[in-house]
Amino acid sequence: xxxxxxxxxxxxxxxxxxxxxxxxxxxxxxxxxxxxxxxxxxxxxxxxxxxxxxxxxxxxxxxxxxxxxxxxxxxxxxxxxxxxxxxxxxxxxxxxxxxxxxxxxxxxxxxxxxxxxxxxxxxxxxxxxxxxxxxxxxxxxxxxxxxxxxxxxxxxxxxxxxxxxxxxxxxxxx
Numbered sequence: 001x002x003x004x005x006x007x008x009x010x011x012x013x014x015x016x017x018x019x020x021x022x023x024x025x026x027x028x029x030x031x032x033x034x035x036x037x038x039x040x041x042x043x044x045x046x047x048x049x050x051x052x053x054x055x056x057x058x059x060x061x062x063x064x065x066x067x068x069x070x071x072x073x074x075x076x077x078x079x080x081x082x083x084x085x086x087x088x089x090x091x092x093x094x095x096x097x098x099x100x101x102x103x104x105x106x107x108x109x110x111x112x113x114x115x116x117x118x119x120x121x122x123x124x125x126x127x128x129x130x131x132x133x134x135x136x137x138x139x140x141x142x143x144x145x146x147x148x149x150x151x152x153x154x155x156x157x158x159x160x161x162x163x164x165x166x167x168x169x170x171x172x173x174x
Contacts, residue, residue: 047068051149051151054066057128066148066167067148068149068150070150072103073151073152075099077153079099080162080164081162088119089118099112100112110148113143114166114167116131116167117162117163117164120160127163140167146167146169151163
C-alpha cells in the first residue's frame with residue numbers, strides 16, 4: 001500500500017512539472033492578459049479592498065479617509081450596468097442623466113465630488129492604478145472634501161468589466 005501511494009505521489013509531482021510555469025507569452029513577447037473573473041460572492045471583498053486602497057492612497061497624502069456609502073454605491077451600480085448597455089464608457093446615462101442626476105435619484109444628500117469610470121478586463125486595483133495615473137481621475141479620488149465613496153461594477157460574460165466609483169461629501173447638495 002505504501003509503495004502504491006509513493007508511486008502515485010511521485011507521478012503527481014512529475015506531472016505537475018509538465019505544466020507551463022508562469023503566464024502564456026504572446027507574439028510580442030509580453031504576457032497574454034487573462035480576464036479577471038468576479039464571483040457572485042466577491043462583492044464585499046472587492047468593495048472593501050478598493051476602499052482600503054483608496055484610503056491608503058489618501059492617507060499617504062495626508063487626506064481624510066472616505067467611507068463606503070450605500071446610496072453612492074447604488075448610483076455606481078446603475079451607471080456600470082447602463083454603460084454596458086450603451087457599450088461605451090462615458091459619464092452620461094442612456095436617459096441623458098449626469099452623475100449628479102444619478103446621486104440625486106438614489107437620495108444622496110451630500111455634495112457630489114466626482115465620478116470615475118473604466119471599461120477593462122483588469123482587476124479593481126489595476127483599474128485604481130490607471131485612475132491614479134491620470135490627473136483628472138486622480139483629482140477626484142484625492143479630493144480633500146471627499147468623505148464618502150460608492151463603488152460598483154458590471155461584468156459581461158466575456159469578462160469585460162465596467163467599473164464606476166463615485167466620490168461624495170462636504171455640505172449637502174442644495
